[in-house]
Amino acid sequence: MERDQAEELRALQDTLYFIGGKWRVPVINSLCNGNRRFREIERSIPGITTRMLSKELKDMEMNKLVTRMVYNDTPVLVEYEPTPYCRTFGKIIQEMINWGRDHRKKVIQKQ
Amino acid sequence: MERDQAEELRALQDTLYFIGGKWRVPVINSLCNGNRRFREIERSIPGITTRMLSKELKDMEMNKLVTRMVYNDTPVLVEYEPTPYCRTFGKIIQEMINWGRDHRKKVIQKQ
DNA sequence: TAAACTGGTATACTCCAGTATACTGGTAAC
DNA sequence: GTTACCAGTATACTGGAGTATACCAGTTTA
Incomplete structure (x- = not known):
């Protein structure tokens, strides 16, 4: 049976679309590494701005990638x-x- | 030994940077599927324009991802x-x- | 009591990835 | 002799992703 190139391409493009911008993957990675609080995530990704992180997390919440939990201690958590x-x-x-690791090795090797 | 989150993030971001835009991954995929000629690659990726494919292939040639071979038959190949x-x-x-495949299944399932 | 933390929002701006469209010069098929 | 293929180039345009910066109200630390 022949592989369906068109179907594979669709799957691939769906994934790429889902990944979207510059920050989605790093944010997912940060969460999977155990970071939970806003500033904690922010600090774990040098270069990201509060605005972008805020947008990303909202978007990810809508897409059921993340659950936002609010604990009403004072201060709010x-x-x-x-x-x-x-x-x-x-x-x-x-x-x-x-x-990325292999790529870096290869680049260093060349110099 | 503890995992180095910063190093992992760097590797991740290197890869994301390398992937870059919307078309790099589909073009690589097309090449790996055996497509070789310009119009052939173009046709295998619905939606891409000649301009974007041209740019992408040039860029990939510079980055040693692709080799451009010119055969001087007439017409040129x-x-x-x-x-x-x-x-x-x-x-x-x-x-x-x-x-992407699993994602699609999941989405269809929900309807 | 001033500085620094928390979890964000608001506004303004910029730049370039991606789109749209037309065109070229040569070959070959109908 | 006109339509269609090949392998692209040229020009013009635009939307929105991403950046920069300031700000908020509350709390805790020095």
């Missing part, structure tokens, strides 16, 4: 919990980390 | 050959295809 669905990105992210 | 390095993306792409 907010935690972002990655959903099981969020964690299904794990393999892709791991492959990306591996590739 | 041009072929784009993916380098071994290009093929190292295979795992990431496969994981992306898998994820």
Whole structure:
């Protein structure tokens, strides 16, 4: 049986669309690494602005990648919990980390 | 030994940067599927324009992801050959295809 | 009591990735 | 002789992703 290139391309493009911008994957990664609070996530991703993180988390909440939990202690405590669905990105992210690592090695080697 | 989150993030961001825009991954995928000629690649990726494909292939040539071969028959024949390095993306792409497929299933299921 | 933390929002701006469209010069098929 | 293929280039335009910066109200630390 022949592989359906069109179907594969669709699946691929769905994933790329879902990943979207510059910050989605790093945010997922941060959550999967155990970071939960807003400033904690922010600090774990150098370069991201509050605005972008805020947008990203809202978007991810709508897409059921993250659950926003508010605890009414004083001061109020907010935690972002990655959903099981969020964690299904794990393999892709791991492959990306591996590739990036090898790439860096290769670049250093060349110099 | 503790995992180095900063190092992992760097590797991840390197990969994301390398992937760059909307078309890099689909083009790599097309090449890895055996498409070689300009119009052939173009047709295999619905929605891409000649301009974007041209830019992408040039960029990929500079980054040693693709080799441009010109055969001086008449009419001139041009072929784009993916380098071994290009093929190292295979795992990431496969994981992306898998994820996209599962995602689609999940979405259809919900309706 | 001033500084620094929390979890964000508001406004303004910029730049370039991606789109749209037309065109070229040569070859080959109908 | 006109339509269609090949492998692209040229020009013009735009939307929105991402940046920069300031601000808020409350709390805790020095």
